[in-house]
Amino acid sequence: MRKSLLALTFILPATAVLAQSPEDAVEARQGYFEMLGAQMAVLGPMAQGKIDFDATKAQIAADNIAALAKVNVAPLFMEGTSTDDMADTKAKPEIWSNMELFGEKATAFHEAAAEMPAAAGSLETLQPAVGKLGGTCKGCHDEFRAK
Amino acid sequence: MKTRVVKVWDPVVRSFHWLLVLAFAAAWGLGEWGPNQMTWHFYFGYTVGALVVIRLIWGFVGTRNARFANFLYGPGKVVDYLRHLPDRSPSNWVGHNPLGGWSVLAMLGLLIVQVVTGLTADPKDYINVGPLAGYVPESFSVDLAPQIHEVVSTLLLIVVVIHIGAIVFYKRWKGENLVKPMITGKKEVEEE
Ligand code: HEM
Numbered sequence: 001m002r003k004s005l006l007a008l009t010f011i012l013p014a015t016a017v018l019a020q021s022p023e024d025a026v027e028a029r030q031g032y033f034e035m036l037g038a039q040m041a042v043l044g045p046m047a048q049g050k051i052d053f054d055a056t057k058a059q060i061a062a063d064n065i066a067a068l069a070k071v072n073v074a075p076l077f078m079e080g081t082s083t084d085d086m087a088d089t090k091a092k093p094e095i096w097s098n099m100e101l102f103g104e105k106a107t108a109f110h111e112a113a114a115e116m117p118a119a120a121g122s123l124e125t126l127q128p129a130v131g132k133l134g135g136t137c138k139g140c141h142d143e144f145r146a147k
Numbered sequence: 148m149k150t151r152v153v154k155v156w157d158p159v160v161r162s163f164h165w166l167l168v169l170a171f172a173a174a175w176g177l178g179e180w181g182p183n184q185m186t187w188h189f190y191f192g193y194t195v196g197a198l199v200v201i202r203l204i205w206g207f208v209g210t211r212n213a214r215f216a217n218f219l220y221g222p223g224k225v226v227d228y229l230r231h232l233p234d235r236s237p238s239n240w241v242g243h244n245p246l247g248g249w250s251v252l253a254m255l256g257l258l259i260v261q262v263v264t265g266l267t268a269d270p271k272d273y274i275n276v277g278p279l280a281g282y283v284p285e286s287f288s289v290d291l292a293p294q295i296h297e298v299v300s301t302l303l304l305i306v307v308v309i310h311i312g313a314i315v316f317y318k319r320w321k322g323e324n325l326v327k328p329m330i331t332g333k334k335e336v337e338e339e
């Protein structure tokens with residue numbers, strides 16, 4: 001047991017220095033969207049009255065979303081990782097052929113996310129902010145996420 | 148040639164039809180081009196759902212021409228009717244003809260599929276989640292339901308275009324106005 005744990009401490013850094021594979025990139029970016037989803041899973045139902053408004057939980061989720069939106073995920077959208085190339089992704093090739101529009105959709109998300117921390121204090125301010133933020137999810141999915 | 152005026156469509160069928168046209172057009176347009184917050188798409192989708200449910204019930208308990216049992220004909224009748232379809236004369240049919248009857252069922256069926264997949268769809272944007280998405284397996288709500296909803300929205304468009312095309316065909320080719328009876332309830336048919 002101890003021996004294998006020891007071995008692990010050597011293997012981990014060793015694999016980390018290898019260049020990122022397409023599979024790793026896809027896994028990482030899906031993990032990123034899961035993290036976004038985990039915050040939205042709090043904010044969405046709260047805004048829609050499906051669960052009670054809780055200012056503390058809302059603030060944490062809102063702050064998390066704003067922080068996540070600042071992460072530069074561009075490297076995770078590496079070439080050769082679209083639905084044309086791999087099975088386990090829903091990222092359409094249009095992302096790479098229409099980077100400009102993809103960037104616009106991302107910017108809309110970044111802007112809506114940046115407004116979240118200030119909006120989480122009350123249900124009245126949270127509702128429109130979550131609507132706008134969720135709208136930016138759909139806005140990008142419509143163009144760039146395969147069904 | 149003598150003609151007589153008969154009552155074909157009762158007020159339930161007529162209101163159903165024209166309200167459906169409005170609600171369907173609104174739901175379709177908003178689904179395809181509407182704002183990212185799909186609240187109004189949902190409302191018109193619910194309206195379509197409610198209308199179709201009422202029509203289904205009416206198909207069993209309604210007036211004569213509204214009942215499924217009276218307008219779903221066997222293959223023999225359909226083939227018979229098809230033979231006379233190219234004639235340049237009115238069919239003088241009272242109620243849905245053997246071909247039209249099945250197209251009505253097809254439209255209602257597709258509308259049901261559309262409403263059910265809308266109600267159970269979870270497009271993972273956390274704001275446009277169908278109210279019944281939580282009651283079905285996630286593989287259905289996240290993947291299958293939105294996929295079917297999109298495919299059937301196109302199928303519905305095609306079927307509606309055929310539907311309207313058929314109405315135009317009856318008017319232009321056969322000289323038979325089917326729209327007026329759907330508005331007034333009364334149809335003028337020729338007698339031998
Ligand atoms: C403006 C466009 C439309 C016109 C002029 C029109 C006209 C008609 C007419 C004349 C009938 C009666 C056919 C017969 O005599 O057997 C009919 C029936 C029907 N139409 Fe339309 N239609 C239109 C749009 C639509 C749309 C958009 C839908 C569905 C999404 C639809 C669904 C139906 C259904 C379900 C029936 C059967 C009605 C019943 O038995 O209750 N129609 N339509």
Ligand code: HEM
Nearest residue numbers: 174175178179192193195261262265266270275293297300
């Ligand atoms: C007959 C009624 C309906 C029609 C004609 C209709 C039509 C459409 C259309 C054309 C789209 C865009 C599809 C696409 O290109 O992705 C759409 C999307 C959508 N509809 Fe409907 N719809 C109907 C009913 C409903 C209902 C009742 C609900 C839910 C309560 C609903 C929920 C949705 C959702 C959540 C989407 C977005 C799916 C996605 O982005 O993956 N729809 N609908």
